[in-house]
Amino acid sequence: MLLGAVVAVGGNNQWASQDSATPLDAAGDVQKPLLREPLECIEIAGRSLVERLVVRFAAVDMVVAVLVEAGTNVPKFRTARENVTVEFVRDLSSAINQKVSDFSQQGIDHAFINCANTYTETDLLDLFSFHRESRQRVTPTYDRQGPLALWVVDCAKAEDVPLETLLRDSRSNAASRYFIREYVTRLQEPRDLRQSASDMLRGRCQIGPSGREVRPGVWIDEDVEIHRRARIVAPAYVGCGSKVRADALITRFSNVERDCCIDCGTVVEDSSILSGTTVGIWLDLCHAVASGNKLLNLQRDVLVEISDPSVLCSTSASRKFVPSASRQREPLQKVSDLQEQRPISGAWQLGNNLIQE
Amino acid sequence: MSTRGPVIVMELPEKLNHAAISSFLDELRPLLEDDRPCIVLDCSQIKDLDSGGVEMLLHCLEQAMKRDGDLKLAAVSPASGVILELMRVDRLFEMFETSAAAVRSFQTFALETTAQSQPWYAAPHGFADLKATG
Numbered sequence: 001m002l003l004g005a006v007v008a009v010g011g012n013n014q015w016a017s018q019d020s021a022t023p024l025d026a027a028g029d030v031q032k033p034l035l036r037e038p039l040e041c042i043e044i045a046g047r048s049l050v051e052r053l054v055v056r057f058a059a060v061d062m063v064v065a066v067l068v069e070a071g072t073n074v075p076k077f078r079t080a081r082e083n084v085t086v087e088f089v090r091d092l093s094s095a096i097n098q099k100v101s102d103f104s105q106q107g108i109d110h111a112f113i114n115c116a117n118t119y120t121e122t123d124l125l126d127l128f129s130f131h132r133e134s135r136q137r138v139t140p141t142y143d144r145q146g147p148l149a150l151w152v153v154d155c156a157k158a159e160d161v162p163l164e165t166l167l168r169d170s171r172s173n174a175a176s177r178y179f180i181r182e183y184v185t186r187l188q189e190p191r192d193l194r195q196s197a198s199d200m201l202r203g204r205c206q207i208g209p210s211g212r213e214v215r216p217g218v219w220i221d222e223d224v225e226i227h228r229r230a231r232i233v234a235p236a237y238v239g240c241g242s243k244v245r246a247d248a249l250i251t252r253f254s255n256v257e258r259d260c261c262i263d264c265g266t267v268v269e270d271s272s273i274l275s276g277t278t279v280g281i282w283l284d285l286c287h288a289v290a291s292g293n294k295l296l297n298l299q300r301d302v303l304v305e306i307s308d309p310s311v312l313c314s315t316s317a318s319r320k321f322v323p324s325a326s327r328q329r330e331p332l333q334k335v336s337d338l339q340e341q342r343p344i345s346g347a348w349q350l351g352n353n354l355i356q357e
Numbered sequence: 358m359s360t361r362g363p364v365i366v367m368e369l370p371e372k373l374n375h376a377a378i379s380s381f382l383d384e385l386r387p388l389l390e391d392d393r394p395c396i397v398l399d400c401s402q403i404k405d406l407d408s409g410g411v412e413m414l415l416h417c418l419e420q421a422m423k424r425d426g427d428l429k430l431a432a433v434s435p436a437s438g439v440i441l442e443l444m445r446v447d448r449l450f451e452m453f454e455t456s457a458a459a460v461r462s463f464q465t466f467a468l469e470t471t472a473q474s475q476p477w478y479a480a481p482h483g484f485a486d487l488k489a490t491g
Contacts, residue, residue: 280408284445295439302435307374308407311443 003128004103004111004155005057009050010038010069011092034289034296034303035274039187040116041074043257043275045200045237046210046221049187050116051077054084060124063108066116067095078210093163104155115149117187119196121206122180127152130178137161140170143180147171152178190289190296194272198253201235209237209255221258230262239275259315276315283311293317364395364463366431366456371402373410382413389417394426397459401432406440415446427451431459 035042040049050066057064058081066086068074074086089095096113103111110128120141131139131152138158141148151170158166169175183205185196199205201217211221217234223241226232230244233251238244239258247265250256254268257275262268265282273279274291289296292314295304306312365388370377388394396417403410414430421428429451433441441447453459 282445283443285443295443297435297439297442300435300439302439304436304439306407306440307405308409310408311440 002106002108003060003062004099004106004108005062005064006096006099006111006113007050007053007057007064007066007116008092008096008113009040009066009074009116010072034190034291034294037073038117039190039193041072042193043075043239044193044197044272045208045219045255046239046257047078048075049119049185049196050074051079052207053114053116053119054081055079056124057112057114058084062112063103063106065099067092067099097163100153100155101159104159108155111153111155113151113153118149119185119187119207120148120150120180121183122178123182127178130176134176136175138166138170138175139178140175141178141180143184145184145186148180148184148186191298193274194270194289194298197237197255197272198270201237201253201255211237211239261315278313278315278317280309280311363393364397364460366397366399366460368399368401369403372405373403373413374405374407375409378409378413382416385417389420389424391426392424394421394424394428395463396421396426396428397431397453397456397463398428399431399456400434400437403434403437406437408444411441411444411446415449418449427463429453429459429462431456 042048054064054066054077062083064081064084066074066084068086068088069092070088070090072088077084087095100111100113110131112124112127120143122141127139127141131154137154139152141150151167153166183199185199185205186192187196200207200209201219209219211219214220215234217236218232219237220226220232221238221240221242224238225243226238227244227246227248229246230248231250232238232244233249235253236250237255238250239256239260241258242256242260242262244250244256244262245264248262249267249269250262251268252270254271254273256262256268256273257277259276260273261278262273263279263281263283266279267284267286268279269284269286271285271288271290273285274289277290277292279285279290285295287297287299289298290312293306293309293312295306295312296302297304309317367385367388370381373381385396388396398414398417414428418428431453432455433452438447438452441450451459451462453462
């Protein structure tokens with residue numbers, strides 16, 4: 001039996017009646033968003049949640065259709081797959097309806113519909129069996145926190161029914177619901193990106209960081225430059241093409257995504273540095289999510305836009321602004337050298353103070 | 358700017374960046390040159406703080422401490438607090454919720470240090486206590 005999956009990206013998931021209210025700060029003013037792109041399109045430990053979902057569906061030989069709201073920038077998938085198509089659409093709701101009827105005509109009897117901001121690690125085939133046994137048009141899923149944006153539909157029965165009606169039916173008490181006990185993540189606000197990265201690095205979920213695990217708990221992706229005096233303390237992740245300069249420290253479940261630069265002496269602790277961000281010299285970035293020149297402090301729940309490029313800026317802007325400390329280039333360490341570092345047994349030694357995980 | 362006894366309270370401008378610091382520093386410099394300057398900088402208006410502004414605050418603190426005085430910050434907004442923390446200088450300044458609390462902290466300190474009605478060994482937990490318990 002053929003199975004299909006529709007992964008919907010963007011549009012604030014309004015079609016799924018998710019709460020998409022714009023956050024207000026303490027004074028009641030509308031907060032500027034940290035990111036322009038939907039959270040599911042942001043790379044976390046090397047891959048976006050969209051790609052991780054696609055990989056999960058494609059792994060059980062489903063025909064996967066990724067429907068992206070027009071104007072949304074989805075990062076290129078790192079692994080191309082034959083049974084995955086990506087389409088940009090104006091109206092997600094009607095495109096999902098159309099895709100379900102297309103599936104039905106292609107002989108695909110059942111399909112999963114998943115908002116890309118919701119990731120679950122439930123057994124998909126078990127969920128499908130539950131849906132087939134319940135013989136209903138649509139099967140909704142729940143976890144401890146409530147309803148999830150993941151449904152299984154009978155394509156033939158759902159073909160001519162508007163999506164809104166389908167989802168309303170799924171919320172009725174008569175519908176059998178599938179309860180998910182496994183790992184679930186909902187990306188609803190930037191804070192969830194941090195939680196998701198932390199979960200991956202702690203090994204709380206099946207998905208892990210991309211790249212090579214050069215030491216236990218230290219994942220380094222391709223083309224990374226790490227200065228020999230920089231420290232990466234497990235668990236941590238450094239993404240493609242990033243640079244970690246002298247005396248910088250990356251520690252406590254931090255993830256530095258692609259094309260970032262952590263300048264000399266800066267400490268990144270329990271933080272996510274999103275792709276294309278340059279962090280200046282001798283800074284202390286703790287419990288935060290940084291993207292371009294914006295910094296969200298999770299402890300204080302404050303979003304700060306920093307106008308000073310010597311402190312925080314996007315990597316493209318930093319090419320125009322070269323801080324003095326970065327001009328003195330010292331020999332960089334290749335990832336292969338990092339792997340060869342042997343753990344030092346015995347006492348702490350002066351001048352030999354590699355931090356061990 | 359307002360003066361409350363020996364403690365000077367100064368309100369920092371909305372923009373405390375490279376462009377704005379020189380004019381503000383010109384205003385503050387004579388106050389820093391006093392003997393034992395006690396200065397409270399009210400940060401409630403700050404909307405744009407950058408590395409230049411932080412450098413200026415550090416310079417002022419250094420100058421005040423050189424002359425045996427102190428510089429305290431009041432009404433630091435969460436956004437300014439994040440920037441001070443990011444630049445690792447938050448722990449160098451004493452911070453208070455309001456200017457009044459910052460001013461009081463100077464006065465309390467002054468009273469404690471200048472009260473000389475009793476010899477030092479009669480102070481609570483001082484030498485006299487040790488003798489009594491011993």
